[in-house]
Amino acid sequence: MDMFFQQLVNGLTVGSLYALIALGYTMVYGILKIINFAHGDILMIGTFIGLVLVTKFHLAFVPALLVAMLITAIMGILVERIAYRPVRTADKLIALLSALGVSIFLVNFAQLVWGTATHPFPANIGGDPIILGEVHIGILQIWALGVSLLLMAGLHLFVNHTQMGVAMRATSYNVDYARLMGINVDNIISVTFAIGSGLAAAAGILIGVYYDAVYPVMGYSAGLKAFTAAVLGGIGSIPGAMLGGLLLGVLENEGAAYLSAGYKDAIAFALLIIILLIKPTGLMGRNEQQKV
């Protein structure tokens, strides 16, 4: 039983990070109906920004996290302006290619500036783990889980209890109807990219600290897992992304513990396939209305 609870803690930690990243995919998809394939790379840039703030500007961890989130949020807005807005009315395939272009650009940009090597992330937030029976909860796990849950709670409040949040959900339901309400959809899209990118930066930094590794292609695996989590929960659904992330994290860790660690990724993607076969809209997705 101890192993079960230990893996539950590990799974929730990783899962909460998946969830943070998945939110960016799902929010953008909800409004634009495109998958932002550069999302993982935006996360990577955000992580490097956090690293630079800590190592070069000697900021403490929390201020560095917040400033990196802010800068990455602005970067997200710019990416949308430059790469997605001009092709918004074009075929979705064009936007997809544009996303891949951004992805390639960001990775190469990072390799140019920071090299291809893996950098450690000296966050200086060590401390003794909490020990409950045989279950160890590391201080970094508490940080990852705590920051993620705090950010998700904040997002939940924003989306459900502010006028901008309601407008965002309305736009995600139907862009034209939202415009008829007087909602400036361009602004909503900018805010969506800002929030998604800011959350990705937070997740990236927490991942960088947790594994003590930051490198230019770190966005691929994180992005792929989070995308899986978003689809699992129901792409377009904000609570779905949170649920999907946590569920994916827990199941792949429990699976790795009880079956074999080598099957970790296989479990994640097998889960995705099973869910898609049984419930193609994901756990909390709604059926898209087809407009004629």
Added chain:
Amino acid sequence: MLELKDVVVHYGVVPALKGISFRVEEGEIVTLIGANGAGKSTTLKAISGLLKLKEGSITYQGGSISGKGAHMVVRQGISQVPEGRGIFANLTVEENLSLGAYTRKDKSKINENLKNVYERFPRLQERRKQVGGTLSGGEQQMLAIGRALMATPKLLLLDEPSMGLAPLVVREIFKIIREINKMGTTILLVEQNARMALSVAGRGYVLETGQIISEGSASELRGNEEVKKAYLGH
């Protein structure tokens, strides 16, 4: 109040409106009738800014509104109830109504409007915490009209308010349309149900494949042989 001049709208290369012109004066109910695919909804979308004009102009209260984005047109006092009602099925009744007042910043006026909408549609108040998707068709139409009224529009564009509703509910909706007009809101009503439309409207235009083929007072149109044959069913 509103004037369209030689408005041409294309969907891709397909012309949907081939140069239509008409006017709506302050305080009127004007109806645009015609068969499915005649271009009625397209006309409303062109006015509200959802569609771009290829040619022609739309002026409203003396100023041009052609080429302005939809979210700017609302701010000038034009609200549209779109075809199929356009409610947000994932939002509560109250959230739907609050979005109707999205462009307004004066809290007291918003609350007053909300009170008026709930007085006019008590069913909406009962269901204010329910999501829009769980309402019946008639309730959804009431929500759509109530939501448009939250913006205190000067001109209300109604797209097929009778669509998919039982005759009794249709009569109720049209009674409400008349009341809203009496309170001072100008109405442009698009309808396939020509009989109902001509019973509330003062004037009307008949649209056929993107062109206006006939116009006149409601009683003239009711008496017009062609209109009778094509749209009134005898």
